[in-house]
Amino acid sequence: MKNWPLWEVFVRSKNGLEHRHFGSLHAADAEMALENARDVYTRRNEGVSIWVVESKNITASNPEHGGELFEPAQDKVYRHPTFYDLPDEVKHM
Amino acid sequence: MSEKEIKNLEEIFEQRIARDEKIEPKDWMPEKYRKTHIRQISQHAHSEIVGMLPEGNWITRAPSLRRKVALLAKVQDEAGHGLYLYSACETLGISRDELYEQLHTGKAKYSSIFNYPTITWADIGAIGWLVDGAAIINQVPLCSTSYGPYARAMIRVCKEESFHQRQGYEIMIKLAKGSPEQKEMAQDALNRWWWPSLMMLGPTDAESVHTEQSMKWKLKRKTNDELRQQFIDQTVPQADLIGLTMPDPDLKWNEETGHYDFGDIDWDEFWQVVKGHGPCNEERLSARVNAWEEGEWVRDAAMAYAKKQEEKKLKKAI
Amino acid sequence: MMKNENLVHYIYGIADNALILGQRLSELCGHGPSLETDIALTNMALDLLGQTRSYYQYAAQLLGDGKTEDDIAYLRIERQYKNVLLVEQPNKHFGYVITRQFFYDVFHLLLLQELQNSKDETLSAIAKKGIKEVSYHQRFSSDWMKRLGDGTEESRKKTQEAINDLWKFTDELFHMTEDDKQVFEAEIGVDVTTLKQLYNQRVKEVLEEATLTIPEIKWFQKGGKQGIHSEHMGYLLSDLQYMQRTYPNMKW
Numbered sequence: 199m200k201n202w203p204l205w206e207v208f209v210r211s212k213n214g215l216e217h218r219h220f221g222s223l224h225a226a227d228a229e230m231a232l233e234n235a236r237d238v239y240t241r242r243n244e245g246v247s248i249w250v251v252e253s254k255n256i257t258a259s260n261p262e263h264g265g266e267l268f269e270p271a272q273d274k275v276y277r278h279p280t281f282y283d284l285p286d287e288v289k290h291m
Numbered sequence: 292m293s294e295k296e297i298k299n300l301e302e303i304f305e306q307r308i309a310r311d312e313k314i315e316p317k318d319w320m321p322e323k324y325r326k327t328h329i330r331q332i333s334q335h336a337h338s339e340i341v342g343m344l345p346e347g348n349w350i351t352r353a354p355s356l357r358r359k360v361a362l363l364a365k366v367q368d369e370a371g372h373g374l375y376l377y378s379a380c381e382t383l384g385i386s387r388d389e390l391y392e393q394l395h396t397g398k399a400k401y402s403s404i405f406n407y408p409t410i411t412w413a414d415i416g417a418i419g420w421l422v423d424g425a426a427i428i429n430q431v432p433l434c435s436t437s438y439g440p441y442a443r444a445m446i447r448v449c450k451e452e453s454f455h456q457r458q459g460y461e462i463m464i465k466l467a468k469g470s471p472e473q474k475e476m477a478q479d480a481l482n483r484w485w486w487p488s489l490m491m492l493g494p495t496d497a498e499s500v501h502t503e504q505s506m507k508w509k510l511k512r513k514t515n516d517e518l519r520q521q522f523i524d525q526t527v528p529q530a531d532l533i534g535l536t537m538p539d540p541d542l543k544w545n546e547e548t549g550h551y552d553f554g555d556i557d558w559d560e561f562w563q564v565v566k567g568h569g570p571c572n573e574e575r576l577s578a579r580v581n582a583w584e585e586g587e588w589v590r591d592a593a594m595a596y597a598k599k600q601e602e603k604k605l606k607k608a609i
Numbered sequence: 610m611m612k613n614e615n616l617v618h619y620i621y622g623i624a625d626n627a628l629i630l631g632q633r634l635s636e637l638c639g640h641g642p643s644l645e646t647d648i649a650l651t652n653m654a655l656d657l658l659g660q661t662r663s664y665y666q667y668a669a670q671l672l673g674d675g676k677t678e679d680d681i682a683y684l685r686i687e688r689q690y691k692n693v694l695l696v697e698q699p700n701k702h703f704g705y706v707i708t709r710q711f712f713y714d715v716f717h718l719l720l721l722q723e724l725q726n727s728k729d730e731t732l733s734a735i736a737k738k739g740i741k742e743v744s745y746h747q748r749f750s751s752d753w754m755k756r757l758g759d760g761t762e763e764s765r766k767k768t769q770e771a772i773n774d775l776w777k778f779t780d781e782l783f784h785m786t787e788d789d790k791q792v793f794e795a796e797i798g799v800d801v802t803t804l805k806q807l808y809n810q811r812v813k814e815v816l817e818e819a820t821l822t823i824p825e826i827k828w829f830q831k832g833g834k835q836g837i838h839s840e841h842m843g844y845l846l847s848d849l850q851y852m853q854r855t856y857p858n859m860k861w
Contacts, residue, residue, distance in 0.1 A: 200594055201388050202643065204381065221444070222378040223645055224387060226593035227600060229752060234645040237652050238371055242451070261318045343639035350635045354852035354861040355679045356665070359635070360658050366638050367651040374644045412852055412861075462861075470859055578640065586642025588767065589703045592760025599759060 203252055205231040207239055210247035217249050225250075297321075308508060313439040316382035324508060327501070328438055329383050330399075331510055333390045336376035337401035341394075341575050343369045345409040346418060354412060361458050362415060368455070372448045379440040395580045403561065404491045406569030413466055413473075413480035419459015421481075421488040421526065427456060428522050429492065432512035460529065467533040474534075481530065482538040489553075490561045492519040498558075523551050611795040617668050618691065618788040619798050620732075621681075622834060623720070624664030625692035628682060629842075630713060631657035632849055633700060642703055649749060653710070656742040663735045683853035687846055688836035691786075695778035697833070697842045701771070704757055704764070708771040711750035715811050716782045716804065718743045723799040732797065751815045758819025765820065772816070773824045780829035782808070 202224040208217035220239045225231035231250040239245065259267055275281045284291060292300075301321050307314070314320055343366050350366065353359035377387045393399035404422055409415060430452070433445040466477035493499060493515035505511040513521070523542075530537055541554035563569070634654035641647030665678035696713055700706050721743055724736035757768040783805040785793070792798030816823060832838065852861070 201386070202590060202594065204378075221375055221447075222381070223374060224643065225645065226590070226756070227597035230593065230597075230645075230756075233749060233752070234649065237649040238374060238645060241367075241371065241648075241652070258317060261315070340639075340644065347639035350638055351632060351848040352851045354683075354856075354859075356658060356662050356682055358861055360655055360662075363635055363638060363651055363655055363658070367648055367655070370639070370644050370648050370651070374648070377644070465861055469861075470856075472856060473859060582640045582642070586646075586703065588761065588763050589642040589646075589757070592764030593756045594760075595764075596756040596760040 208249040209245040332380040339373035375444040379444040413476040416462030417480035417484040611791040615791040619792040622691040627657040628661040630696040694833040704768040704771040714747040758821040781831040
């Protein structure tokens, strides 16, 4: 029979922080994936919340398109606060 | 792609690694890079799960409850580490089942040290102290290896493993400071595990086939002989401290080099064990194969159940 | 009137169940049907052994004769272990492991939920901590009962076989020993006879969903609580006690 599919595991390490990708594991269904994630990735008290998603459901960008996807953002310096000149007297803005 | 284009890509690829950039799963990579990584990462993963067996042999017989839970947690960590590493390997386009298949058919290798038997409780101490000690020396440099998923898995492994060696050394301390019988047990374990631990750091540089390429891809930062020397230099004083003696009459401190000189390693034994003639090669492999085969109906049941649940959900939706 | 000895024996009863079940689970470490399942079962073993230690440490304190948790765990003779027959049954296959776990988890949770109201503060505290762990155990084993029962033909057959073999050990969970009665009278212990109805109901619910059935049984096995164990127990203990028996009076 078919083998257990692969799942990606995201863990929130404490409230206030985002879920972060922790790794992956195999499980037959979502319930089992959650339980396995708890047993595999939070043995040392690493989390307060877990997301699991079957790996095949993730759509990833292609690294070959990295240039067209991400490089155009490099020269948009006006999106950053340091682009704008302010007199020194204005300390915080 | 033409040969020239590939050559060009390879050059760009090597430059990225030289600049300490990480390679991620979907990035273009030379076929040799992929294959080498599959081989090394899976070998590493196999070592973790085969490594559970010699120590697992003593869980039910651990001499105190404190030791029992520590050992259980340690062996469980090894399962976890195997899992992290298999996952890293899977990002290279090979499934865990295929990797198991390679292990079970004897096609893939695992660390030879696990083919030695654990015959006394002191062996559990010696494994933690020496085998994990040598493993850490091997593993720490891998936290900054070039392949992203492998490096991330290794960071997690190294972080979790920090208690393993302490666990083992603490067992040895207790034995070395205990009754004469206990001390003898500790010395005997050291005698049996010392040389295999030195072999664990790999064949001498002259014999090692992969070193140069591995250095370039940051799968290795130091040569086997350098790592071995580092391991000896750090471990000998630890033995002295608890009054145990390394089973090597040629071992002595060399003022000039600032390192310990040591005796000849029996490489013949090493290669024999690698080839499958160690005392426990067959047991280890058959234990893994049995667990997998006996678990098949369980894994199938879970898949069948999941499918039924999915169908039920669909029906409800209609 | 409850004597100190009654309380100590009562604690042995609960703690020995955790120890022996933990020991059985730890035999599986490295041999599970998948890495993930292996890790999960080991987590349960660690929970149970952790609980065992808390109980034994308390019992040692009550004994007050210098005995330690390890003396209690390792140096009694077989007749002095008070665990039920269910938990010492061997790991015949994964279906047995899960069924044994499930049968015990459902009881264990009901027990701890009552024990947390104990007048004895230490026992109440241990129970409260244990409830969280055991709730997860029950969820884990219930989920697996369903997977195995409603999985494939083969898995249903194997699991039903385990149920048919193990169900006869469940009635003993609700027996009261003389010690249990004394400790209950003192408002420290739990009257387990009152848990039986809810137990049967919960087990039935899960098994029904798992398309499994409880066998018709006229005669249940008992004896563990009196220290009269199955033949499996001696072998389990010879492993467990090996080091302490071979090398007496040493520190590890």
